[in-house]
Amino acid sequence: MPDRLGAPATGPADGSTSTGPGRVLVALYGTFALAAGARAAVQLATQFDEAPLAYLLSAFSAVVYLVATVGLARGGRSGRRTAVVACLVELVGVLVVGTLSLADRQAFPDATVWSGFGQGYGFIPLVLPLLGLLWLRHLRELDRDAESDRDAEPGPDGAAERERPS
Amino acid sequence: MIPALVVAATVAALVVAALGGLSTVLRRRTGLAHLVAAGVLQLVLLVQLAFVLVGLALGERPPETATFLAYLFSVVLVPVAGVLWSRSEPTRWAGTVLAVAGLVVAVMVWRLLQLWEATGA
Numbered sequence: 001m002p003d004r005l006g007a008p009a010t011g012p013a014d015g016s017t018s019t020g021p022g023r024v025l026v027a028l029y030g031t032f033a034l035a036a037g038a039r040a041a042v043q044l045a046t047q048f049d050e051a052p053l054a055y056l057l058s059a060f061s062a063v064v065y066l067v068a069t070v071g072l073a074r075g076g077r078s079g080r081r082t083a084v085v086a087c088l089v090e091l092v093g094v095l096v097v098g099t100l101s102l103a104d105r106q107a108f109p110d111a112t113v114w115s116g117f118g119q120g121y122g123f124i125p126l127v128l129p130l131l132g133l134l135w136l137r138h139l140r141e142l143d144r145d146a147e148s149d150r151d152a153e154p155g156p157d158g159a160a161e162r163e164r165p166s
Numbered sequence: 167m168i169p170a171l172v173v174a175a176t177v178a179a180l181v182v183a184a185l186g187g188l189s190t191v192l193r194r195r196t197g198l199a200h201l202v203a204a205g206v207l208q209l210v211l212l213v214q215l216a217f218v219l220v221g222l223a224l225g226e227r228p229p230e231t232a233t234f235l236a237y238l239f240s241v242v243l244v245p246v247a248g249v250l251w252s253r254s255e256p257t258r259w260a261g262t263v264l265a266v267a268g269l270v271v272a273v274m275v276w277r278l279l280q281l282w283e284a285t286g287a
Contacts, residue, residue, distance in 0.1 A: 004197050004198045004199045005185070005188065005189055005192060005194050005197050005199055005200075006189050006194035006195040006196045006197035006199075006200065006260070006261070007194065007195050007197065008193065008194055008195070009193050009194055009195050009256065009257050009258035009260070010256045010257055020257045020259055021257075021259050021262075023251075023255055023257075023259050023260075023262075023263050024259055024262045024263055024266060027248075027251065027263045027266045027267070028266060031266070031270055034240070038236050038240070039233075042230075042232045042233050042236065045232070046232060122273075
């Protein structure tokens, strides 16, 4: 039984977010979209009056995670651009909310995903947008390399000419 | 909830995570070992679910019931989702996706126990 640990994997991914290491990011983002979303739904439904700001922030962070998940899962230029914006919003969110939650505890009587820089979630909310942005930058560099390769050797049917951005 | 089952689920989840990580390191997809480990994990989670449902039927109520139920039912879905996802992934990152699922379960069962044992203020 040589394949008990699985058949050999196919070669390195072609730099899309829909397969390869990008899948891990999608899985992480999906988990957080679900966790933050469920938490926000429960909080808003049962105890909105106690800490409206914190609970609305939970809901907002859930939406951002969802947008990032969809952007990463779809891939392609528009998907990636969406993911970059979502990751940036997330990074700003976790830094601002993290700082505010430590500076002004009155405003955050109950925790959000981003409170204390994501302390309640093993600081993953702080690391996740950085990982996302690094990965997206890596993909952009792969794209650029592929483009310059195409420029060096134009295809016989002129495909490279058509694909090259003006 | 039975703490021994939580420990068993944690061990099984960590085994799933370790096997997943190993596949990625060895540049392999997921295989039989992952299926068996995830199956064991799923079994433990389902037994746990059955005990909790009996407890709820007998009138036990954790203080944050809604949150508890959300965790209770979603934790059972995580290994299934992880396995399905990893089997559709042809690159070596299939194992890492499964490992993420394993770690998520390991965290969720402890949060579940915490919610169950919390006493209403």
